[in-house]
Amino acid sequence: MNxxxxxxxxxxxxxxxxxxDNKSFKDKPRMLARAEGMSYFxxxxxxxxxGTAGLWCxxxxxxxxEIVEAIQKQAxxxxxxxxxxxxxxxxxxAAARVAEMTPEGMDRVFFVNSGSxxxxxxxxxALAWHKARGDSQRVRLVGRERGYHGVGFGGMSVGGIGxxxxxxxxxxxxVDHLPHTHGVPGNLFAKGQPENGANLAEVLENLVALHGDxxxxxMVEPLAGSTGVLVPPKGYxxxxxxxxxxxxxxxxxxxxxxxxxRIGANFGAERxxxxxxxxxxxxxxxNAAVPMGAVATxxxxxxxxxxxxxxxxxLFHGYTYSGHPLAAAAAIATLELHRAEDLPGRARAxxxxxxxxxxxxxxxxxxxxxxxxxxxxxxxxxxxxxxxxARAMDVFKTCFDKGxxxxxxxxxxxxxxxxxxxxxxxxxxxxxxxxxxxxxxA
Numbered sequence: 001m002n003x004x005x006x007x008x009x010x011x012x013x014x015x016x017x018x019x020x021d022n023k024s025f026k027d028k029p030r031m032l033a034r035a036e037g038m039s040y041f042x043x044x045x046x047x048x049x050x051g052t053a054g055l056w057c058x059x060x061x062x063x064x065x066e067i068v069e070a071i072q073k074q075a076x077x078x079x080x081x082x083x084x085x086x087x088x089x090x091x092x093x094a095a096a097r098v099a100e101m102t103p104e105g106m107d108r109v110f111f112v113n114s115g116s117x118x119x120x121x122x123x124x125x126a127l128a129w130h131k132a133r134g135d136s137q138r139v140r141l142v143g144r145e146r147g148y149h150g151v152g153f154g155g156m157s158v159g160g161i162g163x164x165x166x167x168x169x170x171x172x173x174x175v176d177h178l179p180h181t182h183g184v185p186g187n188l189f190a191k192g193q194p195e196n197g198a199n200l201a202e203v204l205e206n207l208v209a210l211h212g213d214x215x216x217x218x219m220v221e222p223l224a225g226s227t228g229v230l231v232p233p234k235g236y237x238x239x240x241x242x243x244x245x246x247x248x249x250x251x252x253x254x255x256x257x258x259x260x261x262r263i264g265a266n267f268g269a270e271r272x273x274x275x276x277x278x279x280x281x282x283x284x285x286x287n288a289a290v291p292m293g294a295v296a297t298x299x300x301x302x303x304x305x306x307x308x309x310x311x312x313x314x315l316f317h318g319y320t321y322s323g324h325p326l327a328a329a330a331a332i333a334t335l336e337l338h339r340a341e342d343l344p345g346r347a348r349a350x351x352x353x354x355x356x357x358x359x360x361x362x363x364x365x366x367x368x369x370x371x372x373x374x375x376x377x378x379x380x381x382x383x384x385x386x387x388x389x390a391r392a393m394d395v396f397k398t399c400f401d402k403g404x405x406x407x408x409x410x411x412x413x414x415x416x417x418x419x420x421x422x423x424x425x426x427x428x429x430x431x432x433x434x435x436x437x438x439x440x441x442a
Contacts, residue, residue, distance in 0.1 A: 012026045012029065013026075030397075030400050031043055032048065035050070035058075035062035035063055036062050036063040037061050037062060037063065037420070038050055038061055038062075038417070038418055038420065038421060038422075038425055039062070040062070040405065046403065047403060048400065048403055048404065048405050049403060049404045049405065049425060049428055049429060049432075050062070050405050050417060050418060051399075051404055051405050051406050051407075051415050051416075051417050051429045051433075052405055052406060052407045052414070052415065052416050052417070053284075053416050053417055053418045053419075054288050055283070055288070055407070056225060056226075056256075056257045056262070056283055056284075056416050057282075057283035057284055057287070057288035058284075058287055058288050058418055059260055059261055059262065059283075059284040059287060059338075059343060059418055059419045060284075060287045060334060060337050060338070060341070060343060060418065060419065060420065061418040061419075061420040062418070064287060064289075064333075064334075064337060066333045066336070066337055067286075067287055067289045067330055067333045067334055067337070068289070069333075070329040070330060070332065070333035071289060071290060071326050071329055071330050071333075073329070074090065074325050074326050074328075074329035075326055077325075078325050079325065079326070080324065080325060081325055082320070083111075083318070083322050083323045084318060087323075088323075088325060090325055090328040090329055090332070091111065091323030091325070091328045093328070093332060094111070094323070094327075094328035094329075094331045094332050095109040095111065095294075095323075097331065097332055097335045097336075098281075098285070098294055098296065098331070098335070099296070101260075101266040101267070101335065101338075102266075102267065102279065102296045103267070103269050103270060103275045104275075105275070105298055105299055105300075106275070106276075106279065106296045106297065106298050106299070107296075107299055108296065108297045108298075108299060108301070108302035109294050109295070109296050110125070110294065110295045110296075110297070110322070111292065111293070111294050111322045111323040111324075111327075111328075112282075112292075112293040112294060112295065112319055112322060113291050113292060113293055113319055113321050113322070113324070113327075114150065114282055114291055114292075114293045115149075115150045115254075115256035115280060115281075115282035115283065115293050116149075116150025116151050116152045116155055116293075117150070117152065117293055117319060118150070118254075118256065118280035118281065118282055118293040118294060118295050119149035119150045119152060119154060119155030119158070119219070119254060119256075119280055120150070120152040120153070120154035120155055121280075121295045121317060122217075122219065122252050122254075122278045122279075122280050122295045123141055123154045123155070123158065123217065123219065123252070124154070124315075124317050125278060125295065125297060125301065125305070125315070125317075126141070126216050126217035126250045126252065126277075126278060127139065127216055127217075128305050128315055129250065129301050129304055129305055130216050130250075132304050132305050132308030132309075133304060133308070135213070135248075137213060137214050138213065138214055138215060138216040138248075139174050139214060139216060140174040140175070140176065140211050140214045140215045140216060141154075141157070141158050141172070141174065141175050141176075141215075141216060141217055141219065142158070142175070142176050142177065142178060142204070142207060142215055142217070142218045142219070142249075143157075143158030143159055143160055143175065143176075143177050143178070143218075143219050143220070144160055144177055144178045144179070144180055144219075144220050144221075144224075145160040145177050145178070145179055145180040146160050146161060146180040146182060146224060146227040146228075146230065147159045147160045147161070147177075147180075147219070147220060147221060147224060147227070147254075148161055148164070148221070148224065148225070148226040148227055148254075149219060149221075149254050149280075150256075151164065153171065153172060154172060156168070156171065157171035157172035157175045158172075158175055158219050160177050160180070161226075161227055174214070176207055176210075176211065176215075178200070178201070178203050178204060178207070178218070178220070179200050179203055180224075180227075180230065181197045181200055181230055181232060181233055181236065182227075182228070182230050184196045184197040184200075184233065187233070188368075188369050189359065189362055189369060189370050190231070190371065191355055191359060191372065192231065192355070192372065192373055193231055193232060193233060193234045193373070194231060194233050194234070195233065195234060196233055197233030197236060198233045198234060198235035198236045198238075198239055199239075200233070200236065201236050201237075201239035201240040201243065202239065202243070204218065204240065204243045204244070204247075204249075205243060208243075208247050208249075213247075213248070215247070215249050216249070216250065217249060217250040217251070217252050217278075218240065218244055218249055218250070218251055218252065219252040219253075219254060220237075220240065220252075220253065220254065221253070221254045221255075221256075221257065221258065221268075222237065222253050222254075222255065222258045222263075222267075222268030222269065222271075222272055222274075223257070223258050223263060223268055223373055223374075223376065225257035225258070225376065225414065225416070226257070226409055226414075227409060227410075228371075228378050228380065228409050228410060228412035228414065229371045229372070229373075229376055229377060229378025229412065229414055230371070230378075231371050231372070231373045232272065237272055237274040238273070238274055240274075241274045241275075241276075244277075250276075250277040250278060250301070251276040251277050251278075252276055252277065252278045252279065252280070253267075253268065253269055253274075253276040253278075253279040253280070254279075254280050255267050255268055255269070255279045255280060255281050256280055256281060256282045256283055256293070257283065257376075257416075258271075258374075259279075259281040259282075259283070259284055259285070260281070260283075260284030260285060260334075260335075260338060260343075260344075261284065261338060261343040261344035261346075261347050261419050262284065262347065262374055262375060262376060262416065262419070263347070263373050263374025263375070263376060264344055264345075264347045264348035264351055264374040264375075265344050265348070266338075266344055267279065267281075271374070277297065277298050277300075277301055278295060278296070278297045278298070278301060279295070279296050280293065280294070280295050281293060281294050281295075281296070282294070284334070285331050285334065285335075286327055286330035286331045286334050287330070287334045287337075289330045289334070290324070290326050290327040290329075290330040291321075291327065292324070292327035292328075292330065292331055341420075343419040343420070344419075346419055346420070347374055347375045347419045348374070350375065350419075350421060350422075350423075350426075351373075351374055351375065353423055353426060354372070354375055354377065354421075354426055355372050355377075357426050357427070357429075357430040358370050358372045358377035358379070358415070358430065359372070360430065360434075361379050361430065361433070361434060361437075364434050364437050364438065365437070365438065365442075366381050366382050366391070366437055366442055367379060367380070367381060367382075367437065368380050368381065368382050375416060375417060375419060375421065376414070376415070376416045377414070377415045377416075378412050378413070378414050378415075379412065379413040379414075379415070379433065379437075380411065380412045380413075381395070381411045381412070381413070381437065382411070382442070383411045384441075384442065388410065388411060389408070389410055389411055391411055391440060391441075391442070392408040392409075392410065392411045392412065392413055393408055394440040394441075395408070395413060395433070395436045395437055395440050396408045396413070398436035398439055398440055399432055399433060399436045402432050402435070402436060403432070404428065404429055404432040404433065406433060413433060415429065415430075415433075417429065
Protein backbone atom coordinates (compact mmCIF):
# COMPACT_ATOMS: atom_id res chain seq x y z
CA MET A 1 0.00 0.00 0.00
CA ASN A 2 1.31 3.46 -0.87
CA UNK A 3 2.65 5.57 1.98
CA UNK A 4 1.70 9.24 2.12
CA UNK A 5 4.63 11.54 2.78
CA UNK A 6 3.86 14.30 5.29
CA UNK A 7 6.28 17.21 4.65
CA UNK A 8 6.04 18.64 8.16
CA UNK A 9 5.29 17.39 11.69
CA UNK A 10 1.63 16.63 12.26
CA UNK A 11 -0.28 19.47 13.94
CA UNK A 12 -3.45 18.55 15.79
CA UNK A 13 -4.72 22.10 16.27
CA UNK A 14 -6.37 22.87 12.93
CA UNK A 15 -8.81 19.95 12.63
CA UNK A 16 -12.01 20.51 14.66
CA UNK A 17 -13.02 16.89 15.05
CA UNK A 18 -16.69 15.83 14.76
CA UNK A 19 -18.53 14.17 17.66
CA UNK A 20 -15.29 14.23 19.67
CA ASP A 21 -14.06 15.46 23.01
CA ASN A 22 -11.36 17.47 21.23
CA LYS A 23 -9.49 18.46 24.39
CA SER A 24 -9.25 14.89 25.63
CA PHE A 25 -8.36 13.44 22.24
CA LYS A 26 -5.59 15.92 21.54
CA ASP A 27 -4.14 15.26 24.97
CA LYS A 28 -3.85 11.55 24.11
CA PRO A 29 -4.52 10.94 20.40
CA ARG A 30 -5.74 7.64 18.98
CA MET A 31 -4.48 7.69 15.40
CA LEU A 32 -5.18 5.32 12.52
CA ALA A 33 -2.83 5.37 9.54
CA ARG A 34 -3.66 2.36 7.38
CA ALA A 35 -6.41 -0.22 6.91
CA GLU A 36 -6.61 -3.66 5.35
CA GLY A 37 -9.14 -6.46 5.60
CA MET A 38 -10.51 -6.63 9.14
CA SER A 39 -7.98 -4.27 10.67
CA TYR A 40 -6.68 -0.75 11.06
CA PHE A 41 -3.03 -0.01 11.84
CA UNK A 42 -1.63 2.86 13.90
CA UNK A 43 1.24 5.03 12.65
CA UNK A 44 3.53 2.81 14.76
CA UNK A 45 2.23 -0.29 12.97
CA UNK A 46 0.08 -1.65 15.80
CA UNK A 47 -2.94 -3.61 14.56
CA UNK A 48 -6.44 -2.59 15.70
CA UNK A 49 -9.19 -5.14 14.96
CA UNK A 50 -12.13 -3.24 13.48
CA GLY A 51 -15.21 -4.12 15.51
CA THR A 52 -17.33 -1.34 14.01
CA ALA A 53 -16.75 -1.50 10.22
CA GLY A 54 -15.24 1.97 10.52
CA LEU A 55 -18.45 3.74 11.45
CA TRP A 56 -21.02 1.10 10.48
CA CYS A 57 -19.89 1.49 6.87
CA UNK A 58 -16.97 -0.67 5.65
CA UNK A 59 -19.12 -3.76 5.26
CA UNK A 60 -16.81 -5.45 2.74
CA UNK A 61 -13.72 -4.83 4.86
CA UNK A 62 -10.90 -2.41 4.20
CA UNK A 63 -8.67 -1.80 1.20
CA UNK A 64 -10.70 -3.84 -1.28
CA UNK A 65 -8.74 -3.87 -4.52
CA GLU A 66 -11.85 -3.91 -6.72
CA ILE A 67 -13.16 -0.68 -5.22
CA VAL A 68 -9.78 1.05 -5.24
CA GLU A 69 -9.19 0.23 -8.90
CA ALA A 70 -12.68 1.37 -9.90
CA ILE A 71 -12.09 4.76 -8.26
CA GLN A 72 -8.66 5.12 -9.84
CA LYS A 73 -9.97 4.24 -13.29
CA GLN A 74 -12.87 6.66 -13.08
CA ALA A 75 -10.67 9.50 -11.80
CA UNK A 76 -8.54 9.14 -14.93
CA UNK A 77 -11.57 9.09 -17.24
CA UNK A 78 -13.61 11.93 -15.73
CA UNK A 79 -13.12 13.42 -12.30
CA UNK A 80 -16.41 15.34 -12.09
CA UNK A 81 -19.53 16.07 -14.08
CA UNK A 82 -22.63 17.98 -12.97
CA UNK A 83 -26.00 16.29 -12.83
CA UNK A 84 -28.11 19.45 -13.06
CA UNK A 85 -29.81 19.33 -16.48
CA UNK A 86 -27.22 16.83 -17.79
CA UNK A 87 -25.93 13.43 -16.86
CA UNK A 88 -23.12 10.91 -17.16
CA UNK A 89 -23.54 7.18 -17.76
CA UNK A 90 -21.96 5.87 -14.58
CA UNK A 91 -24.50 7.64 -12.32
CA UNK A 92 -27.36 5.94 -14.18
CA UNK A 93 -25.63 2.58 -13.93
CA ALA A 94 -25.10 3.04 -10.20
CA ALA A 95 -28.77 3.92 -9.71
CA ALA A 96 -29.83 0.82 -11.65
CA ARG A 97 -27.59 -1.35 -9.46
CA VAL A 98 -29.19 0.09 -6.33
CA ALA A 99 -32.68 -0.43 -7.77
CA GLU A 100 -31.88 -4.11 -8.33
CA MET A 101 -31.44 -4.49 -4.56
CA THR A 102 -34.30 -2.41 -3.20
CA PRO A 103 -37.74 -3.91 -2.50
CA GLU A 104 -40.00 -4.52 -5.48
CA GLY A 105 -41.61 -1.32 -6.72
CA MET A 106 -38.94 0.95 -5.21
CA ASP A 107 -36.97 1.64 -8.37
CA ARG A 108 -36.29 5.38 -8.32
CA VAL A 109 -33.00 6.54 -6.80
CA PHE A 110 -31.92 10.09 -5.89
CA PHE A 111 -28.20 10.38 -5.08
CA VAL A 112 -26.82 12.51 -2.25
CA ASN A 113 -23.53 12.50 -0.34
CA SER A 114 -24.31 11.27 3.17
CA GLY A 115 -26.95 9.80 5.42
CA SER A 116 -27.73 13.25 6.79
CA UNK A 117 -28.44 14.57 3.30
CA UNK A 118 -30.47 11.45 2.52
CA UNK A 119 -32.69 12.08 5.55
CA UNK A 120 -33.41 15.69 4.65
CA UNK A 121 -33.98 14.70 1.02
CA UNK A 122 -36.48 12.00 2.01
CA UNK A 123 -38.44 14.43 4.14
CA UNK A 124 -38.57 16.97 1.32
CA UNK A 125 -39.71 14.32 -1.16
CA ALA A 126 -42.51 13.34 1.24
CA LEU A 127 -43.71 16.94 1.48
CA ALA A 128 -43.47 17.37 -2.29
CA TRP A 129 -45.53 14.20 -2.86
CA HIS A 130 -48.41 15.41 -0.74
CA LYS A 131 -48.32 18.82 -2.41
CA ALA A 132 -48.39 17.19 -5.84
CA ARG A 133 -51.50 15.28 -4.78
CA GLY A 134 -53.23 18.42 -3.57
CA ASP A 135 -52.74 17.63 0.13
CA SER A 136 -50.73 20.76 0.94
CA GLN A 137 -51.98 20.69 4.53
CA ARG A 138 -49.83 17.62 5.18
CA VAL A 139 -46.73 19.35 6.52
CA ARG A 140 -46.15 17.54 9.81
CA LEU A 141 -43.28 15.07 10.19
CA VAL A 142 -43.20 12.33 12.81
CA GLY A 143 -40.04 10.70 14.10
CA ARG A 144 -39.29 8.58 17.13
CA GLU A 145 -37.65 9.22 20.49
CA ARG A 146 -34.00 8.10 20.40
CA GLY A 147 -34.12 8.10 16.62
CA TYR A 148 -31.05 9.22 14.65
CA HIS A 149 -31.37 10.63 11.15
CA GLY A 150 -28.16 12.57 10.76
CA VAL A 151 -27.29 16.15 11.63
CA GLY A 152 -29.15 18.29 9.09
CA PHE A 153 -31.94 20.35 10.59
CA GLY A 154 -34.57 18.09 9.07
CA GLY A 155 -33.11 14.82 10.28
CA MET A 156 -32.11 16.33 13.61
CA SER A 157 -35.64 17.63 14.20
CA VAL A 158 -37.31 14.34 13.35
CA GLY A 159 -34.59 12.50 15.26
CA GLY A 160 -34.97 12.08 18.98
CA ILE A 161 -31.56 12.18 20.63
CA GLY A 162 -31.48 15.11 23.02
CA UNK A 163 -27.73 15.60 22.97
CA UNK A 164 -27.84 16.24 19.24
CA UNK A 165 -30.37 19.05 19.65
CA UNK A 166 -29.71 20.92 22.88
CA UNK A 167 -27.00 23.27 21.54
CA UNK A 168 -28.95 24.48 18.54
CA UNK A 169 -32.17 26.02 19.75
CA UNK A 170 -35.26 25.88 17.61
CA UNK A 171 -35.80 22.89 15.34
CA UNK A 172 -38.16 22.50 12.38
CA UNK A 173 -41.79 23.30 13.22
CA UNK A 174 -44.60 20.79 12.85
CA VAL A 175 -42.67 17.80 14.20
CA ASP A 176 -43.85 15.17 16.66
CA HIS A 177 -42.46 11.88 17.96
CA LEU A 178 -43.48 8.32 18.67
CA PRO A 179 -42.12 6.67 21.83
CA HIS A 180 -38.96 4.58 21.55
CA THR A 181 -38.99 0.83 22.10
CA HIS A 182 -36.16 0.62 24.63
CA GLY A 183 -36.71 -0.80 28.10
CA VAL A 184 -40.03 -2.56 27.46
CA PRO A 185 -40.62 -4.99 30.36
CA GLY A 186 -39.78 -8.56 29.44
CA ASN A 187 -37.35 -7.69 26.66
CA LEU A 188 -34.01 -7.76 28.50
CA PHE A 189 -31.37 -9.96 26.85
CA ALA A 190 -33.65 -10.74 23.90
CA LYS A 191 -32.02 -12.58 21.02
CA GLY A 192 -33.10 -10.93 17.79
CA GLN A 193 -36.49 -9.27 17.81
CA PRO A 194 -37.98 -8.98 21.30
CA GLU A 195 -41.47 -10.27 22.00
CA ASN A 196 -42.98 -7.18 23.62
CA GLY A 197 -43.69 -3.65 22.44
CA ALA A 198 -45.52 -3.88 19.11
CA ASN A 199 -48.35 -1.90 20.71
CA LEU A 200 -46.10 1.17 20.88
CA ALA A 201 -46.72 1.70 17.16
CA GLU A 202 -50.36 2.37 18.00
CA VAL A 203 -49.37 5.72 19.50
CA LEU A 204 -49.50 6.92 15.90
CA GLU A 205 -53.29 6.74 16.21
CA ASN A 206 -53.08 9.25 19.06
CA LEU A 207 -50.96 11.59 16.95
CA VAL A 208 -53.45 11.36 14.09
CA ALA A 209 -56.26 12.15 16.51
CA LEU A 210 -54.28 15.16 17.74
CA HIS A 211 -53.02 16.51 14.41
CA GLY A 212 -55.71 15.32 12.00
CA ASP A 213 -54.77 15.00 8.35
CA UNK A 214 -51.66 17.18 8.63
CA UNK A 215 -49.13 14.35 9.02
CA UNK A 216 -47.01 13.87 5.89
CA UNK A 217 -44.58 11.14 6.91
CA UNK A 218 -43.30 8.90 9.67
CA MET A 219 -39.54 8.29 9.69
CA VAL A 220 -37.93 5.47 11.67
CA GLU A 221 -34.89 3.22 11.54
CA PRO A 222 -35.83 -0.45 11.04
CA LEU A 223 -33.19 -1.15 13.67
CA ALA A 224 -31.93 1.90 15.54
CA GLY A 225 -28.14 1.77 15.62
CA SER A 226 -26.56 5.00 16.79
CA THR A 227 -28.82 5.26 19.81
CA GLY A 228 -27.64 1.92 21.16
CA VAL A 229 -28.91 -0.95 18.99
CA LEU A 230 -32.67 -0.96 19.53
CA VAL A 231 -34.14 -3.97 17.75
CA PRO A 232 -37.82 -3.59 16.71
CA PRO A 233 -40.30 -5.73 18.65
CA LYS A 234 -42.06 -8.44 16.68
CA GLY A 235 -44.99 -6.95 14.77
CA TYR A 236 -44.02 -3.34 15.52
CA UNK A 237 -43.01 -2.30 12.00
CA UNK A 238 -45.90 -4.22 10.48
CA UNK A 239 -48.31 -2.25 12.68
CA UNK A 240 -46.62 1.02 11.77
CA UNK A 241 -46.95 0.17 8.07
CA UNK A 242 -50.63 -0.67 8.52
CA UNK A 243 -51.38 2.61 10.29
CA UNK A 244 -49.47 4.74 7.79
CA UNK A 245 -51.40 3.17 4.92
CA UNK A 246 -54.69 3.60 6.77
CA UNK A 247 -54.14 7.33 7.33
CA UNK A 248 -52.47 8.27 4.03
CA UNK A 249 -49.06 8.84 5.64
CA UNK A 250 -45.79 8.00 3.91
CA UNK A 251 -43.52 5.58 5.77
CA UNK A 252 -39.79 6.35 5.53
CA UNK A 253 -37.16 3.82 6.60
CA UNK A 254 -33.72 5.18 7.48
CA UNK A 255 -31.56 2.30 6.22
CA UNK A 256 -28.23 4.10 6.48
CA UNK A 257 -27.01 1.46 8.96
CA UNK A 258 -29.27 -1.49 8.13
CA UNK A 259 -28.69 -1.36 4.38
CA UNK A 260 -26.32 -3.51 2.34
CA UNK A 261 -26.19 -6.68 4.37
CA ARG A 262 -25.72 -5.46 7.91
CA ILE A 263 -28.63 -7.47 9.33
CA GLY A 264 -28.40 -10.40 6.93
CA ALA A 265 -30.36 -9.05 3.95
CA ASN A 266 -29.89 -6.33 1.38
CA PHE A 267 -32.02 -3.99 3.51
CA GLY A 268 -33.83 -4.08 6.81
CA ALA A 269 -37.09 -3.86 4.87
CA GLU A 270 -36.33 -7.25 3.35
CA ARG A 271 -35.21 -8.92 6.58
CA UNK A 272 -38.15 -7.57 8.58
CA UNK A 273 -40.80 -8.03 5.91
CA UNK A 274 -42.06 -4.44 5.70
CA UNK A 275 -41.82 -2.24 2.61
CA UNK A 276 -41.71 1.53 3.17
CA UNK A 277 -42.61 4.23 0.65
CA UNK A 278 -39.19 5.88 0.87
CA UNK A 279 -35.86 4.62 2.19
CA UNK A 280 -32.56 6.33 2.85
CA UNK A 281 -29.13 4.75 2.55
CA UNK A 282 -25.42 5.66 2.67
CA UNK A 283 -22.38 4.13 4.46
CA UNK A 284 -22.24 0.63 2.96
CA UNK A 285 -23.33 1.92 -0.45
CA UNK A 286 -19.70 2.63 -1.39
CA ASN A 287 -18.05 0.73 1.47
CA ALA A 288 -17.25 4.31 2.64
CA ALA A 289 -14.46 4.59 0.07
CA VAL A 290 -16.07 7.75 -1.36
CA PRO A 291 -18.88 9.61 0.44
CA MET A 292 -22.28 8.81 -1.08
CA GLY A 293 -25.87 8.42 0.01
CA ALA A 294 -29.14 7.81 -1.76
CA VAL A 295 -32.90 7.93 -1.37
CA ALA A 296 -35.00 5.23 -3.00
CA THR A 297 -38.70 5.88 -3.49
CA UNK A 298 -41.63 3.85 -4.63
CA UNK A 299 -42.43 4.27 -8.29
CA UNK A 300 -45.75 5.81 -7.27
CA UNK A 301 -44.06 8.55 -5.23
CA UNK A 302 -41.73 9.39 -8.11
CA UNK A 303 -44.45 9.30 -10.77
CA UNK A 304 -46.78 11.50 -8.74
CA UNK A 305 -44.16 14.22 -8.27
CA UNK A 306 -42.69 14.08 -11.78
CA UNK A 307 -46.02 13.82 -13.59
CA UNK A 308 -47.60 16.43 -11.34
CA UNK A 309 -45.61 19.20 -13.00
CA UNK A 310 -46.58 20.01 -16.61
CA UNK A 311 -43.08 21.18 -17.58
CA UNK A 312 -39.76 22.18 -16.03
CA UNK A 313 -38.01 21.11 -12.83
CA UNK A 314 -40.21 18.78 -10.78
CA LEU A 315 -38.22 18.76 -7.51
CA PHE A 316 -36.26 21.87 -6.56
CA HIS A 317 -33.60 19.98 -4.65
CA GLY A 318 -30.15 18.52 -5.23
CA TYR A 319 -26.44 18.75 -4.46
CA THR A 320 -23.39 19.65 -6.50
CA TYR A 321 -21.99 16.18 -5.90
CA SER A 322 -25.19 14.17 -6.46
CA GLY A 323 -24.13 11.12 -8.48
CA HIS A 324 -20.45 12.11 -8.37
CA PRO A 325 -18.51 9.98 -10.90
CA LEU A 326 -15.99 8.64 -8.37
CA ALA A 327 -18.71 7.83 -5.87
CA ALA A 328 -20.76 6.12 -8.56
CA ALA A 329 -17.75 4.02 -9.56
CA ALA A 330 -17.18 3.06 -5.93
CA ALA A 331 -20.85 2.14 -5.54
CA ILE A 332 -20.88 -0.10 -8.62
CA ALA A 333 -17.74 -1.92 -7.51
CA THR A 334 -19.04 -2.26 -3.95
CA LEU A 335 -22.41 -3.64 -5.00
CA GLU A 336 -20.70 -6.10 -7.32
CA LEU A 337 -18.64 -7.30 -4.34
CA HIS A 338 -21.81 -7.69 -2.31
CA ARG A 339 -23.33 -9.80 -5.07
CA ALA A 340 -20.26 -11.88 -5.90
CA GLU A 341 -19.39 -12.64 -2.28
CA ASP A 342 -23.00 -12.71 -1.01
CA LEU A 343 -22.13 -10.52 1.94
CA PRO A 344 -25.71 -10.49 3.29
CA GLY A 345 -25.65 -14.29 3.20
CA ARG A 346 -22.31 -14.37 4.99
CA ALA A 347 -23.68 -12.09 7.66
CA ARG A 348 -26.74 -14.30 8.11
CA ALA A 349 -24.58 -17.43 8.33
CA UNK A 350 -22.30 -15.85 10.94
CA UNK A 351 -25.19 -14.38 12.95
CA UNK A 352 -25.75 -17.37 15.30
CA UNK A 353 -22.09 -17.45 16.36
CA UNK A 354 -22.03 -13.67 16.75
CA UNK A 355 -25.26 -13.79 18.76
CA UNK A 356 -23.92 -16.45 21.13
CA UNK A 357 -20.73 -14.45 21.64
CA UNK A 358 -22.71 -11.28 22.34
CA UNK A 359 -24.96 -12.97 24.89
CA UNK A 360 -21.98 -14.55 26.62
CA UNK A 361 -21.43 -11.02 27.90
CA UNK A 362 -24.50 -11.42 30.11
CA UNK A 363 -22.35 -12.84 32.90
CA UNK A 364 -19.80 -10.01 32.82
CA UNK A 365 -20.21 -7.76 35.89
CA UNK A 366 -21.89 -4.46 35.02
CA UNK A 367 -23.63 -5.68 31.86
CA UNK A 368 -27.36 -4.97 32.23
CA UNK A 369 -28.63 -5.87 28.76
CA UNK A 370 -27.55 -7.35 25.43
CA UNK A 371 -29.37 -6.74 22.14
CA UNK A 372 -28.54 -8.12 18.71
CA UNK A 373 -29.64 -8.71 15.14
CA UNK A 374 -27.57 -9.66 12.13
CA UNK A 375 -24.01 -8.52 12.74
CA UNK A 376 -24.99 -5.76 15.18
CA UNK A 377 -24.86 -6.00 18.96
CA UNK A 378 -25.42 -3.54 21.78
CA UNK A 379 -23.89 -4.27 25.18
CA UNK A 380 -25.49 -1.98 27.77
CA UNK A 381 -23.55 -1.17 30.93
CA UNK A 382 -24.75 0.09 34.27
CA UNK A 383 -23.74 3.77 34.28
CA UNK A 384 -21.15 5.05 36.72
CA UNK A 385 -22.86 6.82 39.60
CA UNK A 386 -23.27 10.50 38.77
CA UNK A 387 -21.22 10.16 35.56
CA UNK A 388 -23.33 8.78 32.73
CA UNK A 389 -21.39 7.69 29.63
CA ALA A 390 -18.03 7.75 31.47
CA ARG A 391 -17.85 4.00 32.07
CA ALA A 392 -18.49 3.04 28.46
CA MET A 393 -16.00 5.62 27.22
CA ASP A 394 -13.33 4.16 29.48
CA VAL A 395 -14.16 0.73 28.07
CA PHE A 396 -13.76 2.10 24.54
CA LYS A 397 -10.34 3.54 25.35
CA THR A 398 -9.22 0.35 27.09
CA CYS A 399 -10.30 -1.77 24.11
CA PHE A 400 -8.36 0.49 21.75
CA ASP A 401 -5.27 0.17 23.89
CA LYS A 402 -5.73 -3.63 23.72
CA GLY A 403 -6.05 -3.57 19.93
CA UNK A 404 -9.81 -3.62 19.30
CA UNK A 405 -12.00 -0.81 17.95
CA UNK A 406 -15.47 -0.51 19.47
CA UNK A 407 -18.06 2.27 19.49
CA UNK A 408 -19.95 3.74 22.41
CA UNK A 409 -23.21 5.66 22.58
CA UNK A 410 -24.19 6.67 26.07
CA UNK A 411 -23.37 3.67 28.26
CA UNK A 412 -23.87 1.20 25.44
CA UNK A 413 -21.03 -0.47 23.55
CA UNK A 414 -22.12 -1.02 19.94
CA UNK A 415 -20.41 -3.61 17.74
CA UNK A 416 -20.84 -3.93 13.96
CA UNK A 417 -17.80 -5.61 12.38
CA UNK A 418 -17.23 -5.87 8.62
CA UNK A 419 -19.36 -8.60 7.08
CA UNK A 420 -16.20 -10.56 6.18
CA UNK A 421 -15.68 -11.26 9.89
CA UNK A 422 -14.65 -14.81 10.87
CA UNK A 423 -15.08 -16.73 14.12
CA UNK A 424 -11.57 -15.96 15.46
CA UNK A 425 -12.26 -12.23 14.98
CA UNK A 426 -15.52 -12.56 16.93
CA UNK A 427 -13.76 -14.43 19.73
CA UNK A 428 -11.11 -11.73 19.97
CA UNK A 429 -13.65 -8.91 19.75
CA UNK A 430 -15.86 -10.10 22.60
CA UNK A 431 -12.99 -11.48 24.65
CA UNK A 432 -11.21 -8.14 24.61
CA UNK A 433 -14.44 -6.31 25.39
CA UNK A 434 -15.19 -8.57 28.36
CA UNK A 435 -11.67 -8.03 29.74
CA UNK A 436 -11.99 -4.27 29.30
CA UNK A 437 -15.34 -4.12 31.11
CA UNK A 438 -13.86 -6.08 34.03
CA UNK A 439 -10.80 -3.84 34.10
CA UNK A 440 -12.64 -0.51 34.12
CA UNK A 441 -13.95 0.76 37.49
CA ALA A 442 -17.73 0.55 37.95
